Amino acid sequence: MKMLDIGEVAARSGVPPSTLRYYEEIGLIASVGRRGLRRQFDLEVLERLALIALGRTAGFSLQEIREIFGRDGRCHVPRPDLRRKADDLDAQARRLNALSRLLRHVAACPEPSQLDCPKFRKLMRLALRKPAKRVA
Amino acid sequence: MKMLDIGEVAARSGVPPSTLRYYEEIGLIASVGRRGLRRQFDLEVLERLALIALGRTAGFSLQEIREIFGRDGRCHVPRPDLRRKADDLDAQARRLNALSRLLRHVAACPEPSQLDCPKFRKLMRLALRKPAKRVA
DNA sequence: CTACGACTTCAAGTCAAGTTGAGGTCAAGG
DNA sequence: CCTTGACCTCAACTTGACTTGAAGTCGTAG
Numbered sequence: 001m002k003m004l005d006i007g008e009v010a011a012r013s014g015v016p017p018s019t020l021r022y023y024e025e026i027g028l029i030a031s032v033g034r035r036g037l038r039r040q041f042d043l044e045v046l047e048r049l050a051l052i053a054l055g056r057t058a059g060f061s062l063q064e065i066r067e068i069f070g071r072d073g074r075c076h077v078p079r080p081d082l083r084r085k086a087d088d089l090d091a092q093a094r095r096l097n098a099l100s101r102l103l104r105h106v107a108a109c110p111e112p113s114q115l116d117c118p119k120f121r122k123l124m125r126l127a128l129r130k131p132a133k134r135v136a
Numbered sequence: 137m138k139m140l141d142i143g144e145v146a147a148r149s150g151v152p153p154s155t156l157r158y159y160e161e162i163g164l165i166a167s168v169g170r171r172g173l174r175r176q177f178d179l180e181v182l183e184r185l186a187l188i189a190l191g192r193t194a195g196f197s198l199q200e201i202r203e204i205f206g207r208d209g210r211c212h213v214p215r216p217d218l219r220r221k222a223d224d225l226d227a228q229a230r231r232l233n234a235l236s237r238l239l240r241h242v243a244a245c246p247e248p249s250q251l252d253c254p255k256f257r258k259l260m261r262l263a264l265r266k267p268a269k270r271v272a
Numbered sequence: 273c274t275a276c277g278a279c280t281t282c283a284a285g286t287c288a289a290g291t292t293g294a295g296g297t298c299a300a301g302g
Numbered sequence: 303c304c305t306t307g308a309c310c311t312c313a314a315c316t317t318g319a320c321t322t323g324a325a326g327t328c329g330t331a332g
Contacts, residue, residue: 037310050264058235082243089236093229099194100225107218128186173280
């Protein structure tokens with residue numbers, strides 16, 4: 001089985017070695033062993049890192065990600081919680097879309113102050129539906 | 137014109153007074169004056185706070201938010217940048233949707249280890265399209 | 273008048289998520 | 303043999319976003 005040095009993992013994933021060590025320290029990834037001092041990773045870690053990056057951009061903390069994609073590739077979160085998180089993500093996605101439309105409108109609108117533009121205000125009310133609450 | 141004490145703003149917005157002072161300090165919101173020592177805010181600040189919350193959950197830093205919805209309600213970001221940010225938001229929204237589907241699948245899938253499930257792997261590849269890059 | 277509660281400032285503390293640096297190990301090449 | 307480069311550890315530092323605490327200032331109610 002092909003093993004990767006930390007440098008290789010860094011090169012392929014774009015995640016710096018210092019961060020990979022940190023992630024290992026907090027139990028977010030695992031090396032499969034050492035060769036001398038050097039950590040060896042197998043290719044699977046790359047998928048895991050991609051998933052971690054994804055979770056991060058979705059606003060999950062590293063702790064949450066560890067829970068959701070717990071070491072051993074198994075998920076230790078009860079199913080209803082997962083579905084709730086999925087709902088949160090959907091709501092969040094809708095907010096992002098609304099914000100996106102808002103930004104596009106700002107980019108296009110000639111109105112001197114945005115707050116004076118009725119379309120802006122309408123888009124904003126729309127973006128603010130679902131009061132933007134962080135859910136741990 | 138109705139003015140609000142910091143405590144009222146906190147009560148109506150859910151943002152604690154300490155945070156409101158902090159936001160004022162970094163120029164993210166402005167009070168319209170003082171009565172004695174006390175900051176007075178007008179109602180507009182509530183909309184601004186909602187917008188800030190929205191921006192935060194979209195992953196913008198407070199600095200970015202300040203640029204985008206710059207003091208005076210005007211935006212000081214060049215239009216192409218705004219459109220680029222909007223594109224980022226759309227991409228991000230798509231990733232969130234993919235992640236949501238992934239979570240829902242995990243909640244439903246009986247496969248002992250997710251990595252063994254072909255549907256999981258497919259959803260994951262899908263979620264990972266657009267390599268999840270943070271754009272300042 | 274004075275006590276209370278809601279505010280004020282300012283400095284320091286906290287937390288997550290890393291990064292940086294000093295000093296050490298090891299294998300391979302010249 | 304000895305240098306070089308890639309790795310190692312561990313502690314300390316950084317940044318962003320707040321929070322906390324001590325000490326002080328108001329204005330209104332009793």
